[in-house]
Amino acid sequence: xxxxxxxxNLSDDYCYAMVLLPDGRICxxxxxxxxxxxxxxxxxKVTSFGNSQGxxxxxxxxxxxxxxxxxxxxxxxxxxxxxxYTKNQITFQPKDIxxxxxxxxxxxxxNLWVNTEENGILKYDKYGKCSTLLLENNVQTRAxxxxxxxxxxxxxxxxxxxxxxxxxxxxxxxxxxxxxxxFIHCVxxxxxxxxxxxxxxxxxxxxxxxxxxxxxxHFKIMDSxxxxxxVTIYEDKYGFIWxxxxxxxxxxxxxxxxxxxxxxxxxxxxxxxxxxITGDNDDIWxxxxxxxxxxxxxxxxxxxxxxxxxxxxxxTKMMKDYVYxxxxxxxxxxxxxxxxxxxxxxxxxxxxxLPLNHNSVHSFAEDQNGKIWFSMPDVGLGYFVNSNINYFTxxxxxxxxxxxxxxxxxxxxxxxVHSNGFDILDPNTLQIIYHSSEENLADINCDxxxxxxxxxxxxxxxxxxGLINYNPFSDLNIIEPALSFSGxxxxxxxxxxxxxxxxxxxxxxxxxxNGLWYSDPQRVNYTFFLKVIPTSGKTQKTEx
Amino acid sequence: xxxxxxFLLLLISTAYGQVDDLFYANDGKISFxxxxxxxxxxxxxxxxxxxxxxxxxTFVFKVMIRTFKGFNSELQQExxxxxxxxxxxxxxxxxxxxxxxxxxxxxDGTFEIRAKxxxxxxxxxxxxxxxxTVTISNGAINIQSHFTVAxxxxxxxxxxxxxxxxxxEISVEISTQLKKKRNQFFKNYRKRQPIDWACFCNI
Numbered sequence: 001x002x003x004x005x006x007x008x009n010l011s012d013d014y015c016y017a018m019v020l021l022p023d024g025r026i027c028x029x030x031x032x033x034x035x036x037x038x039x040x041x042x043x044x045k046v047t048s049f050g051n052s053q054g055x056x057x058x059x060x061x062x063x064x065x066x067x068x069x070x071x072x073x074x075x076x077x078x079x080x081x082x083x084x085y086t087k088n089q090i091t092f093q094p095k096d097i098x099x100x101x102x103x104x105x106x107x108x109x110x111n112l113w114v115n116t117e118e119n120g121i122l123k124y125d126k127y128g129k130c131s132t133l134l135l136e137n138n139v140q141t142r143a144x145x146x147x148x149x150x151x152x153x154x155x156x157x158x159x160x161x162x163x164x165x166x167x168x169x170x171x172x173x174x175x176x177x178x179x180x181x182x183f184i185h186c187v188x189x190x191x192x193x194x195x196x197x198x199x200x201x202x203x204x205x206x207x208x209x210x211x212x213x214x215x216x217x218h219f220k221i222m223d224s225x226x227x228x229x230x231v232t233i234y235e236d237k238y239g240f241i242w243x244x245x246x247x248x249x250x251x252x253x254x255x256x257x258x259x260x261x262x263x264x265x266x267x268x269x270x271x272x273x274x275x276x277i278t279g280d281n282d283d284i285w286x287x288x289x290x291x292x293x294x295x296x297x298x299x300x301x302x303x304x305x306x307x308x309x310x311x312x313x314x315x316t317k318m319m320k321d322y323v324y325x326x327x328x329x330x331x332x333x334x335x336x337x338x339x340x341x342x343x344x345x346x347x348x349x350x351x352x353x354l355p356l357n358h359n360s361v362h363s364f365a366e367d368q369n370g371k372i373w374f375s376m377p378d379v380g381l382g383y384f385v386n387s388n389i390n391y392f393t394x395x396x397x398x399x400x401x402x403x404x405x406x407x408x409x410x411x412x413x414x415x416x417v418h419s420n421g422f423d424i425l426d427p428n429t430l431q432i433i434y435h436s437s438e439e440n441l442a443d444i445n446c447d448x449x450x451x452x453x454x455x456x457x458x459x460x461x462x463x464x465x466g467l468i469n470y471n472p473f474s475d476l477n478i479i480e481p482a483l484s485f486s487g488x489x490x491x492x493x494x495x496x497x498x499x500x501x502x503x504x505x506x507x508x509x510x511x512x513x514n515g516l517w518y519s520d521p522q523r524v525n526y527t528f529f530l531k532v533i534p535t536s537g538k539t540q541k542t543e544x
Numbered sequence: 545x546x547x548x549x550x551f552l553l554l555l556i557s558t559a560y561g562q563v564d565d566l567f568y569a570n571d572g573k574i575s576f577x578x579x580x581x582x583x584x585x586x587x588x589x590x591x592x593x594x595x596x597x598x599x600x601x602t603f604v605f606k607v608m609i610r611t612f613k614g615f616n617s618e619l620q621q622e623x624x625x626x627x628x629x630x631x632x633x634x635x636x637x638x639x640x641x642x643x644x645x646x647x648x649x650x651x652d653g654t655f656e657i658r659a660k661x662x663x664x665x666x667x668x669x670x671x672x673x674x675x676x677t678v679t680i681s682n683g684a685i686n687i688q689s690h691f692t693v694a695x696x697x698x699x700x701x702x703x704x705x706x707x708x709x710x711x712x713e714i715s716v717e718i719s720t721q722l723k724k725k726r727n728q729f730f731k732n733y734r735k736r737q738p739i740d741w742a743c744f745c746n747i
Contacts, residue, residue, distance in 0.1 A: 031642070076673060
């Protein structure tokens, strides 16, 4: 055993942190800079590097080696930096985190979690973007240490609390700059990265400013004294935002000028109550209480006065039912989800009905294998492939028999939103990852068009409780709980786990195991498989 | 007892550090301010003691809780001593530690430094790093510092009935001058309670 202190040239005896470097040396952070400790032929060698050699701060409170073997240092006053231990120099210090006390650092994949004393927990991503971990009610943490578990939850320890959060997997935006966000009917992530959403009759826009901080602005869409709720939202190819309301028809909003153009009965749109808007190129499809309308942007698409006409060739009388959703698949088929007549799709001007026993269809999604999935209240999910319809219900593992929204994410998985959270369904394996009340998703009560995916693949869900941001890449990579094995006993007497031989009358064995699934511990099920293997002679071998 | 402490100081000073390296203060000013919804409370003491060892870059400061004056009422002062700080049981507040930055105490100038150490208040220790402005002038060290103390850090409980009158975070200001006139220090030192010198010298 060695003792290394000031007498061995350690710059200071107060040591905060240490890491093992890839070259075998140990790096120690102290009140007087960093020290590299190495041993050769039983002789200790310590070299130090402090403020006088160019370190931004003498007090080095935390340090980690990331996945690229880079050494990150966290200071008492000067934020973080990367220190090149092969050249003994600072190679990078992020501008956004160059001040303040760092309590701990935690590499997680391509991200670095930075636990600060004054500014909460920050995420520094591979693109050099810094964001603050948002916690429920915007509580500010002052954590001593942080940790991620197998489920990618982020834990933080404070002086009197240990808290588990969803980390950057799931973040709820309940207010921005004291402007509350809630009761959202529909959401859209536009091509510029902005998030549009409609609480009641308003149009909200959330965007990140130059420093990465979220800002919010609101637009008034309707002048009427009793404005109607806006329940569906769509961005056309010109960047204009289409809004469908319950009672006041359709609006086309210009984000650059803030001007709104109304399409209602006067504009030859029969439907005043709209439930779904989608589009393809210059075609705009509108579904609502009176079936379906198809509009076409003839010219001047970038203008507030674009020439938009109704396609009279499309026979709206083909469908007199409520149309909850319209979806265009990769084969350019148009799918319609109706209230009482299941689903239709339009192919080569032929409207084909799927026999769904008069079930309502609320939303559609297409997986990467071309399967069309749809959600049905009180049933679950269905999928249409090769002219066959299959069902996927609560019996198959769906957490709620009445999914509200359904969406195919860029990673190939489906997100199925329900009143108390969402399920992530792998359409290939049919395995599900659940996100529910344990992750503050109880009673989110989303509406039909409350889901959208941004260019960077994050999912935005509009809910009663605010805007929920789900980062699929930070979700867990495991689908089974980690198993904690705590012991074996024979007739209630504990035995060594390594024991493999038992006498014929030692036939009462008890295994103590725990499946650890912090995201939803109540959902853990245990399955035991007892296998008897006949062996030669009089003995039998049993495996569990 | 006090005579014994005095000799202990001499002994320790000789054993661990040269007395010539030490700067002393007897009459440092320390004030605190509690600003809450219902009341502003200010109190101060001019009897803060301190020592800095320029060679070892160590320090200790101490103030007797009962020396704080200037409360809004006598009853408030009584509550401060008896209910909040329990000054009979925990008579002093101490800050003891080391200076992080290098300072040339021989040369006049102003420096921003960090004082790192253990802050004892109400018998509860809390490690703190406190930023201070140090001015060296004509052989004296002048220190100005401002920091906050969270009551919860030192287990100081405020009764619910006065919750809105006392802030949970107290603002503290320090202004003191330390000199190498140890005779004067020892003269005054005899009148007061001893600092835990052993801790100081062992830093």
